Amino acid sequence: MARTPTARFLTRTPPIAAFTMLLLAAAAHATTYNPPIRMSHGVEYMSGGIGSDEAQLMRTVEPRWPASFEFAMAEGQRADFAANVKVTVRKDNGEVVLDQVLSGGPIMVVRLDPGRYTVEAAFDGKVLSRQILVNAGSSTHSVFEWPAGAGVSTASTQ
Numbered sequence: 077m078a079r080t081p082t083a084r085f086l087t088r089t090p091p092i093a094a095f096t097m098l099l100l101a102a103a104a105h106a107t108t109y110n111p112p113i114r115m116s117h118g119v120e121y122m123s124g125g126i127g128s129d130e131a132q133l134m135r136t137v138e139p140r141w142p143a144s145f146e147f148a149m150a151e152g153q154r155a156d157f158a159a160n161v162k163v164t165v166r167k168d169n170g171e172v173v174l175d176q177v178l179s180g181g182p183i184m185v186v187r188l189d190p191g192r193y194t195v196e197a198a199f200d201g202k203v204l205s206r207q208i209l210v211n212a213g214s215s216t217h218s219v220f221e222w223p224a225g226a227g228v229s230t231a232s233t234q
Contacts, residue, residue: 125183141185157182
């Protein structure tokens with residue numbers, strides 16, 4: 077008995093639909109947003125980490141950058157990540173290499189030359205400062221954590 081066009085369509089549709097759904101799911105999984113690399117005063121930086129996929133991406137690239145900063149706001153026994161932090165980095169001689177760049181998330185990586193730097197992070201008008209030492213061939217990590225109630229621009233990695 078010959079199959080009608082409708083019968084052929086119905087027998088082929090489930091595998092085609094399943095394959096199409098599999099392709100769409102794989103494409104959605106593979107399209108994790110890669111934050112852009114930006115430049116200030118000749119220094120490259122990248123910031124992001126909003127959402128679990130982007131946070132994982134930032135954690136993966138972090139060791140490849142000479143300096144990384146993490147921004148958080150204390151909330152009781154835990155901390156929420158802070159975004160929209162203004163970051164300024166100065167060399168030991170006072171020369172500004174990042175000038176109030178706005179973080180696009182709770183993690184920022186910066187391609188700094190070896191040396192001593194002062195990093196200032198401003199969140200909701202409150203400035204935290206850290207002295208860092210960048211050594212050739214290694215990465216340094218600094219955490220900036222504001223007390224509870226310091227601001228409202230927080231981001232979750234959930």
